[in-house]
Amino acid sequence: MAGPERQRIDKWLFYARVAKSRSLAAKLVQSGSVRVNREKVGQAAHLIRAGDVLTIARTRDILVYRILDTGTRRGPAVEARLLYEDMTPKPVVVEKPVAAAFREAGAGRPTKKERRAMDKWRGEP
Known part of the structure; x- marks a missing residue:
């Protein structure tokens, strides 16, 4: 060819x-x-x-x-x-830290308890 x-x-x-x-x-x-x-x-x-x-x-x-x-x-x-x-370089995979503060996509709005846990994990008051 x-x-x-x-x-x-x-x-x-x-x-x-x-x-x-x-x-x-x-x-x-x-x-x-x-x-x-x-x-x-x-x-x-x-x-x-x-x-x-x-x-x-x-x-x-x-x-x-x-x-x-x-x-x-x-x-x-x-x-x-x-x-x-x-010869395309392989994409760099950035792993997200696994913690209780992360929610699955499509899981709906967080409850008040889950929001407090996320704020605590982020270090927010």
Whole structure:
């Protein structure tokens, strides 16, 4: 599935299933959310090749991909994963301290007794 040596970045983002359409991929690049080898890219016609590292800032996460190949079509997800190596760092999990003052989401309003326990745990008078 070897594609051309160099390819437009909007086409590659579409083929790799980072964007749902090529026009959305072009908008993503033009918004300044994509970097190639740590350099901001502002044009959808920017050419990329195998070995380049893409940093893509999306709404809720940041993706870091090393391009392994340029694609020839937008195929299934299994085929799209062959175009890149995912180098995205794992998210840091911050563990919340377990204490009696925490309530489960959706448990309703705390009772007066539970409110006093939470205030005491927080150190409030």
